[in-house]
Every structure is written in structure tokens, then in C-alpha cells.
Amino acid sequence: MTLDAATDHKDISFAQYGEYWREIRKLAVIELFSLKKVHSFKNIREEEIGFMVKKVSQLSLEHTPVDLSKTFFSLTASIICRVALGQNFNESGFVIEQDRIEELVRDALVALGTITCSDLFPSGLGRFLDWLSGGHKSINKMVEELDAFYQHVIDDHLKPEAAGKKVVDSQADIVALLLDMMEKQGKKDYFQLNISNIKGVLMDIFLAGVDTGATTMIWAMTELVRNPRVMRKAQEEIPTTLGLNKERITEEDVEKVGYLKLIIKETFRLHPSVPLLLPRETMSHVKINGYDIPRKTQIHLNVWAIGRDPKRWTDPEEFIPERFANSSVDFRGQHFDLLPFGSGRRSCPGMPMAVASVELGLLSLLYFFDWALPEGMVSEEDIDMEEAGNLTIVKKQPLLLVPVRHH
Numbered sequence: 538m539t540l541d542a543a544t545d546h547k548d549i550s551f552a553q554y555g556e557y558w559r560e561i562r563k564l565a566v567i568e569l570f571s572l573k574k575v576h577s578f579k580n581i582r583e584e585e586i587g588f589m590v591k592k593v594s595q596l597s598l599e600h601t602p603v604d605l606s607k608t609f610f611s612l613t614a615s616i617i618c619r620v621a622l623g624q625n626f627n628e629s630g631f632v633i634e635q636d637r638i639e640e641l642v643r644d645a646l647v648a649l650g651t652i653t654c655s656d657l658f659p660s661g662l663g664r665f666l667d668w669l670s671g672g673h674k675s676i677n678k679m680v681e682e683l684d685a686f687y688q689h690v691i692d693d694h695l696k697p698e699a700a701g702k703k704v705v706d707s708q709a710d711i712v713a714l715l716l717d718m719m720e721k722q723g724k725k726d727y728f729q730l731n732i733s734n735i736k737g738v739l740m741d742i743f744l745a746g747v748d749t750g751a752t753t754m755i756w757a758m759t760e761l762v763r764n765p766r767v768m769r770k771a772q773e774e775i776p777t778t779l780g781l782n783k784e785r786i787t788e789e790d791v792e793k794v795g796y797l798k799l800i801i802k803e804t805f806r807l808h809p810s811v812p813l814l815l816p817r818e819t820m821s822h823v824k825i826n827g828y829d830i831p832r833k834t835q836i837h838l839n840v841w842a843i844g845r846d847p848k849r850w851t852d853p854e855e856f857i858p859e860r861f862a863n864s865s866v867d868f869r870g871q872h873f874d875l876l877p878f879g880s881g882r883r884s885c886p887g888m889p890m891a892v893a894s895v896e897l898g899l900l901s902l903l904y905f906f907d908w909a910l911p912e913g914m915v916s917e918e919d920i921d922m923e924e925a926g927n928l929t930i931v932k933k934q935p936l937l938l939v940p941v942r943h944h
């Protein structure tokens with residue numbers, strides 16, 4: 538389900554539908570993803586990353602490899618659960634296991650990225666073939682489970698005792714904000730935010746926010762261990778800038794460490810987590826590079842290939858963060874050579890939130906630990922770089938590294 542699917546209003550016209558969608562997106566961008574809002578969740582990010590460092594520290598005593606893929610997924614799922622739902626995995630009474638949420642998010646993304654028979658044959662034939670293959674059953678089951686989870690969280694927010702947690706509190710979570718918007722909305726005839734819309738927005742935030750952030754951190758750490766020169770340079774700069782006596786890293790610290798920002802840009806270039814962005818549809822006939830593209834053609838933009846295009850980048854397959862040192866190229870949607878968050882009206886509204894978590898997460902792991910290859914792996918070249926997925930691209934094999942706490 539996407540924001541588009543968040544409306545039950547089946548009897549509205551195409552124009553009204555567009556207007557309806559724009560309203561939800563506008564609300565989301567202004568109310569949920571503004572810089573002020575992102576800043577208000579700073580404590581949550583810092584606290585969750587503190588928990589992650591603590592867990593990795595405990596594991597470092599055993600001198601055994603840590604599954605960083607799992608660690609990063611748990612981190613982003615915990616942050617999104619707190620920011621969006623006000624649900625803290627570290628507190629008791631959580632209605633669904635953290636592992637199960639991660640599993641559902643992964644399965645839902647695979648299902649969304651899979652071309653079904655109904656996509657190819659939108660008539661009854663496609664639906665019949667899907668029914669025969671049984672694929673729709675598992676998707677329905679997954680959506681039902683997530684739906685029940687969101688409903689539970691919404692019911693919790695509607696309880697009288699939750700009233701104190703309302704939006705007066707600058708840290709109110711996204712469900713509280715959406716319920717507040719619903720309560721205060723005016724009476725436009727076709728745009729009425731309802732509970733289904735709220736679940737749709739939550740579904741979008743979950744599917745868009747958990748996997749992408751984790752994937753970016755996994756690839757960044759993978760590239761760092763595969764490129765010891767870059768890792769050394771980062772690990773020299775960090776203590777020189779921040780000193781050695783910090784008990785925890787804050788978002789203010791991130792601003793002081795310039796090389797880390799270049800590393801993250803380089804990771805976005807080589808490993809954009811949504812390699813084909815979201816599909817677009819042409820509104821009218823257009824000609825691009827001499828090719829005729831008819832109206833209503835679905836378009837996929839391959840930002841993965843653009844990031845590796847030798848006409849645009851020197852040594853495109855190499856991980857060289859310095860290429861951005863004296864360059865104005867940025868990933869915020871203005872430079873078409875680097876589009877990990879897309880561009881234009883459908884670009885990622887969660888970008889500031891995502892970048893804040895990725896920077897802080899990586900900086901904390903680099904500040905407190907050195908990272909060694911697991912036993913049996915002789916050189917960095919042994920690290921598997923195979924990619925998997927469809928809508929989002931993950932590292933196929935989990936990233937296993939041994940943390941060595943250095944201060």
C-alpha cells in the first residue's frame with residue numbers, strides 16, 4: 538500500500554484523486570518531516586544509537602563477529618517505531634516482536650517490487666493467474682498483520698489516558714500528529730483524513746524508512762572495511778576532531794567530522810537503496826534522446842547506473858570519498874548525477890530524518906570501535922558484494938565483522 542492507496546474514496550474523479558494525494562503528501566511533508574520535527578526526534582535517535590553501541594560493546598567482549606546487517610535493521614526499526622508510533626522496543630508490552638516487524642517490512646518490499654500477472658494483464662486474466670499462483674494470499678496475510686499492528690497502536694493513542702501525550706508535546710509521535718490533524722480538519726467534500734489514510738501513511742513510512750536507512754549503513758561499513766585506506770583516514774580524523782573521552786556521540790559531533798559526510802555521499806553514489814526510484818508515468822507524449830515515449834508509459838529512472846556511469850565519474854567502480862571534497866554535487870535532488878533520494882514532487886520526504894540517523898549511527902560505530910574481519914576471512918577482497926532485492930537493493934549476505942572497543 539502507498540500513500541496513493543491510502544484513500545477509500547473510490548468514487549472521486551482523477552483530478553480530485555490527484556488533489557487528495559497532494560493534500561496528504563503536503564500534510565506529511567509539513568507536519569511530519571519538517572526540519573523542526575526531525576530535530577524534535579534528536580533524543581530518540583541519540584538514545585537508540587546509544588543502545589546499539591552498548592549492545593555491540595557487550596558483544597565485543599566475546600571477540601566474535603557481530604551481524605551488522607541485523608544490527609542496522611534493528612536500529613532503524615526501533616527509531617521508526619518510536620518516531621512514528623511512539624512504541625519503544627525497550628519497554629515491555631510491545632504487541633509484536635521486533636524481529637517480526639523487520640521480517641514483515643522485508644517481505645512487503647519484496648512483494649511490492651515483484652511484477653505480478655495483474656501488472657502485465659490488468660484485466661481479469663492477470664488476477665486469475667495471480668490467484669492460481671497463490672501469491673496474493675501471502676501478501677494479504679502480511680498486510681493484515683501490519684494492519685492489525687497499526688490498529689492496535691491507533692487504539693492505544695485513542696485511549697483517554699493517552700490524551701496527555703498529544704501534540705502539545707513537541708515530541709509527539711506521528712500517529713498522535715495524524716490523529717490530531719484528523720480531529721481538527723475542516724469539512725472539504727472530498728478530502729477527509731480518516732483512519733485508513735493514517736494506516737496508509739504509516740505503511741509508507743515503515744516500508745520507506747526501515748530498510749533504506751539500514752541498507753545505507755550496511756553498504757557504508759562494507760565499503761569501509763573493503764577500503765582500509767578510507768577506514769584509516771576516517772578513524773584518524775574522528776578522534777582528532779572529537780577527542781577520546783566521549784561517553785556518547787551527539788548530532789552536534791556529526792557536524793565536525795567532514796570526511797564522514799564524503800563517505801556517506803560516496804555510499805549513496807555506489808549503493809542507492811532504491812536503485813530505480815519510484816515508477817513515474819508520462820502525462821503526455823514526450824521525446825527523449827530521439828526516442829518517442831507515448832503518454833501513460835511507466836518510466837523507471839536507473840540512479841544506480843547513473844552513479845556508476847564512466848561518462849560522469851572517474852573510476853566509477855572505486856570507493857573514493859575524496860571525489861566530493863571540492864565538488865558542489867550533493868544528494869538532495871538538485872544534481873541529477875546523484876539521486877539516492879529522487880528528485881521533484883515525489884522525492885523522499887524522510888531525507889533529513891534518514892541522513893541524521895545514518896550519520897550518527899556510523900559515526901558512533903567508528904568512534905568507539907575498530908572493525909576486524911571474521912576468522913577465516915583473509916583479506917578485504919573476501920567480503921561478498923552480491924546485491925539482492927528488487928524495489929530496494931540490500932547486501933545479499935549479512936555483513937559480519939568483529940568489533941574491538943578502543944576507548
Ligand code: HEM
Pocket residue numbers: 539540562741742745746747749750753809810811814815816876877878879880881882883884885886887888890891892895
Ligand atoms: C537512507 C535512507 C533513505 C533513502 C535512500 C530513501 C530514498 C527514497 C527514494 C529514492 C524515494 C523515491 C523518490 C523518487 O522516486 O523520486 C523515497 C520515497 C519515500 N521515502 Fe525515503 N529514503 C530513505 C529514508 C526514509 C525515511 C527514514 C523515511 C521516513 C521516516 C522515508 C520516507 C519516504 C516516503 C514516505 C516516501 C514516498 C514518498 C511519496 O510517495 O511521494 N524515507 N525514499
